[in-house]
Amino acid sequence: MVEVKFERVKKVYDDGTVAVSNLNLTVNDGEFLVLLGPSGCGKSTSLRMLAGLEDVTEGRITIDGNVVNDLSPGARGVGMVFQSYALYPHMTISDNLSFGLRMEKGEKRLSKEEIDLRVKETAELLGLTEQLGKKPKELSGGQRQRVALGRAGIRRPKVLLMDEPLSNLDAELRNQMRTEIRRLHDKFGTTTVYVTHDQIEAMILADRIAIMEGGELQQHGPPLEVYNNPANEFVKGFLCKHIDEIVDTANRIFDER
Ligand SMILES: Nc1ncnc2c1ncn2[C@@H]1O[C@H](COP(=O)(O)OP(=O)(O)OP(=O)(O)O)[C@@H](O)[C@H]1O
Ligand SMILES: [Mg+2]
Known part of the structure; x- marks a missing residue:
């Protein structure tokens, strides 16, 4: 829990x-x-x-x-993903993924075989298997963000x-x-x-x-509960009105076609 x-x-x-x-x-x-x-x-x-x-x-x-x-x-056992990927530019994707695990000390430390297995699983999960040997600059923005996600998740936070x-x-x-x-x-x-x-x-x-x-x-x-029952004017304006405007716009474009 x-x-x-x-x-x-x-x-x-x-x-x-x-x-x-x-x-x-x-x-x-x-x-x-x-x-x-x-x-x-x-x-x-x-x-x-x-x-x-x-x-x-x-x-x-x-x-x-x-x-x-x-x-x-x-x-604290938390994993974090930020807007900027903050990957290590000189390391391969594989090493970027395993970095946190390799730095673990004491009883949390995994064997090399366990780390390799985690890297393999994580790469498969995120569609990065083909990229493991590459450096971050050879990846697209989306792929880099996947690596950042994998790096946070690989430690099972x-x-x-x-x-x-x-x-x-x-x-x-x-x-x-x-x-x-x-x-x-x-x-x-x-x-x-x-x-x-x-x-x-x-x-x-x-x-x-x-x-x-x-x-x-x-x-x-x-989400829908908040949207249907906004607690105050701020929520009404920031959430409900905003979404209603998007729906209205979508309807108008649809009608005009
Ligand atoms: N290091 C800091 N020193 C002083 N004030 C700060 C610092 N970091 C953030 N603030 C101020 O604290 C308030 C909250 O900032 P915060 O970064 O948490 O907002 P946010 O909701 O994440 O905004 P955004 O969507 O722009 O990222 C803002 O008024 C910001 O200017
Ligand atoms: Mg912010």
């Missing part, structure tokens, strides 16, 4: 910016939760606090029932965190990768927190969306 909890979490940056205030949110075991909101609303800050890349100013975060506020990122992982890709690839990400989630059932400012992406991917604005959680629930 890997449940994630934010309890009264607040983040104030050194310059006094209050990025997140009083965040109370539970991500259920195996759930795909999407943090959605406009630029600057505190999505990445929330995710980075969960990953251990930012300190928590007040409140606490638990993973699997354990308070992680003072744990290093490596000790307790929680998978993704921050706008598809925003550098073109529309078609984005669609394709969304389906892939959801398929992988359904296969492994890893508790996942996914950050985006894209309403449609959130509606498609999420079991539950959590909408933020101005550092505050506005509403959370299954």
